[in-house]
Amino acid sequence: MRKRKAGKLDKLFPQKKVGLTPKTAIWKKNKATLWYYPAKKKKYKTPLFLIYSLINQSYILDLSPGMSMIEAFVKEGYDVYLLDFGVPGYEDKDLTLDDYIIKYIQKGVRRSLYHSEAGEITIIGYCLGGTLATIYGALAKEPIRNIILFAPPLDFGQSPIPEEWEVALRGGELALEQVIEEYGIVPAEYIEFILRMSVSPVNYSKYLTLLQRADDKEFVRKWELVNDWLKDHIPFAGATLKQLINELAIKNKLIKNKLQIQGNRINLRNIKANLLVISTSEDEIVPEQQIKAIMSLVSSKDKTYKRVKGGHVSLALKGDLPEFLQSWLRDRSNPIN
Numbered sequence: 001m002r003k004r005k006a007g008k009l010d011k012l013f014p015q016k017k018v019g020l021t022p023k024t025a026i027w028k029k030n031k032a033t034l035w036y037y038p039a040k041k042k043k044y045k046t047p048l049f050l051i052y053s054l055i056n057q058s059y060i061l062d063l064s065p066g067m068s069m070i071e072a073f074v075k076e077g078y079d080v081y082l083l084d085f086g087v088p089g090y091e092d093k094d095l096t097l098d099d100y101i102i103k104y105i106q107k108g109v110r111r112s113l114y115h116s117e118a119g120e121i122t123i124i125g126y127c128l129g130g131t132l133a134t135i136y137g138a139l140a141k142e143p144i145r146n147i148i149l150f151a152p153p154l155d156f157g158q159s160p161i162p163e164e165w166e167v168a169l170r171g172g173e174l175a176l177e178q179v180i181e182e183y184g185i186v187p188a189e190y191i192e193f194i195l196r197m198s199v200s201p202v203n204y205s206k207y208l209t210l211l212q213r214a215d216d217k218e219f220v221r222k223w224e225l226v227n228d229w230l231k232d233h234i235p236f237a238g239a240t241l242k243q244l245i246n247e248l249a250i251k252n253k254l255i256k257n258k259l260q261i262q263g264n265r266i267n268l269r270n271i272k273a274n275l276l277v278i279s280t281s282e283d284e285i286v287p288e289q290q291i292k293a294i295m296s297l298v299s300s301k302d303k304t305y306k307r308v309k310g311g312h313v314s315l316a317l318k319g320d321l322p323e324f325l326q327s328w329l330r331d332r333s334n335p336i337n
Contacts, residue, residue: 018059018225021071023082027111031086034108036079036115037070043077044333046145047116049109050082051136053128054100054240057232058084061126064225066319076321078333081112087234093184095237097135097244098261105136113142120145122333123273126316127151127286134294135254137273138266144273146332148325149294150315151279151286155255156248158289177245180238188233226313255293268297274332275303276325280310304328 027034050070052058061082062070073080083105088095113121120143125133130152137147180186253259259266275298279288288307295305306324308315315322321329 018064018229019062020065021062021068021074026081026115027108029104029107031088031092032104032108033084033086034111035082035084036112037074037082039074039077039079041077042079042336044079044330044335045118046120046122046333047079047081047112047118048073048122048124049112050080051105051123051125051129051133052082052084053126054085054132054236055128055233057229057234058082060226060229060313060316063229063317067225067317069316069318072318072321076326076330078329079116081108081116083108088185088237089235090185093238096239097247100132100240101136101139101261105132106140106142109136109140109142119143120334122146122148122329124148125150125152127312128153130154131248131254134268134271135259135261135266138268138270139261139264145334146274146276146329147271147300148276148329149278149291151283151291151312152277152294153286153290155290155293156250156252157255158287158293177242180242184238186236186238186241188235226317255297257297268294269299271298272300275300276306276328277304278306278308278315278325280308280312280314282310283312285312302332 021037023035023037025033026036050058050061052061062068065071070080070082085100085104109121109123123133123137123144123146125131125148127150130149131154133147133149134152134154137144179190183190247253247259251258254266255268257265257267257269275295277291277294279286279291292305295303308322308324
């Protein structure tokens, strides 16, 4: 894990640590690690396989005790596997989207099935990890029982990017490919800058919230943890970023069933697993219209769309599973009698 920059409140809260839920590394590939989090008391035969974004560090899913999605899952009796892609270096500049899907996610799922001795698995994707989970789910040969997508950007014809940026991208006036070619691996600072420019109101509003509750030490502690994570962007493999920009953002190939991974066309109709798709009411990063289109494009007979109150990362910070998620997953995870 890349060393995190010290926050302004570190002197007040020097004990800040992340990723404290007990885990074991069961597989490594290049910079990636497949982590296993055993259930405190195993209640379900179907394990969970978590995929996070390529933009930020995955420890947001296990930020701190009481602020951890992974902690909540293991408390409920699920074995959890997390694929942490790690921090790419310049030598990884040629890693493609195809590589992430086939060499990392698919192999990681196979390792998890072997390790758990389970007959089926639940795939959970968060943010861009939800995009990756969707692509994988459409080509997977592995036995996927359930797919859960949290705030996944899927329909790039519906984008929160400022209109002038979108026009420049589609018209070729915003020459991002030249920048990517120049750097090979896009620095973390550039990724942070692009995100801050595209969602600047979000950045201002979170600081206003802090000012309103500055006398609440527990709130400030949690705010500082999340704020440190928000600034902890990682470099982006140039080849993958070019694919995401050209194939998804500009040509919107995923939602049009035209994306190809290693020569195989990604048809969302191939997704037949039980599907739960979740959006949040105050998400200005991935708006509802970018998410909801998938519901009519899959073949899943059991599919649910749920819109809940909160922001883009709020679901990751629950100390307990929301009731709707608890009941949905419980009924579809093969309980141990």
